[in-house]
Amino acid sequence: MTGHVPQDVLDGWSARMGTGVGGLPIDVLIVAGQSNATKRSSLPVIVSDVDQRVLQWNAAAASIGVVPATDVQWIGNEFAREYVKNVSGRRLLIVPCAMGSTGFTTTSINPPPPGYTYTGNAAQGTWDRTLTSDPTNHYANMIAWTKVALAAAGSGARLIGALWSQGESDRGPMSQTQYAAKLDDLIGQARIDLGVADLPFIIGSMVPETIANNSVSTTAINLALLDTPRRVTRTSYVWGPAGMPEYGNGLIHWSPQGQAVRAREMARDGLYRARLNVAAANPVPPQALTISRSGSAVHISWAAPPCRVTAYNIELSTDSGATWTAVALADGPIATYCDTTVSATLPVWVRGSTTNPVGTSDKTLPEKA
Structure with missing residues (x-):
């Protein structure tokens, strides 16, 4: 047989075989944190075509699917779309691990242990990996889901990084030093548990208006996030765009447009800088x-x-x-x-x-x- 097989036919064959588009190998990205790392909202119209190279893990169904166009505007999918533009011959599988209103000091245990706050929702849980008594431990879920997703992604799959967008829920209960210690511990232990010693972590800022307009405790958490690349190698910090908060929601969340902008910065600049944040690197001027x-x-x-x-x-x-x-x-x-x-x-x-x-x-x- 000669000639060219149409791409839609190849895509159909690949989907039936469970290998995705053309059997391209899969890179895997973790998206973790709280509501600014989740699919909070989308634009009322579809603004981008479906990209068959952008996939998402469904933990409940233990399955991989192509991200629909209606789910584009959040940091995971926008990061992925930017990433596959620049990495030839690979797809990107997003593993969503974020949950709104969660942090190192939240818990689904009621009454909460000393030092923790019950969120009012038994499903919300904690990011504190040491609070193993919490039945909704997001760190434990992140590790378990990522391992299963990597296995499902098949031969050639590799874990390329993690996005962290969190901090709002820990304002007040935690000092800069306390938050930094918990975040550094999470990064270090995740690298051990996932078997990737140099796994890049890209740290996203809170909404700039939140940082500017809120309390000293907000500043403390932001400084802990900002300082992560000094404390931990293979990490970077990415400021989110000013002037793009979610409409009518108290400046706490990004709009879909803001999510798109920060995600592209994380993919283009954040991942690059995290990979180059190594002890042996010759210093470069500001x-x-x-x-x-x-x-x-x-x-x-x-x-x-x-x-x-x-x-x-x-x-x-x-x-x-x-x-x-x-x-x-x-x-x-x-x-x-x-x-x-x-x-x-x-x-x-x-x-x-x-x-x-x-x-x-x-x-x-x-x-x-």
């Missing part, structure tokens, strides 16, 4: 360093470089670079912004470098404002 000012107020920002960073070193000059003064980073050593003040009558120059276990990078060229 990227896109910029300075702006309003009178005496000076704002400096930059982008994370593709390497491990344990500290940013930002310096300021008011005498054309003859002398330089270190600028304090109030939000932690790997915050990608800082604010300071200088006399409104003086010009300002700024430069930066990074530090990691290998050493300190070259400095950026000075920027002036």
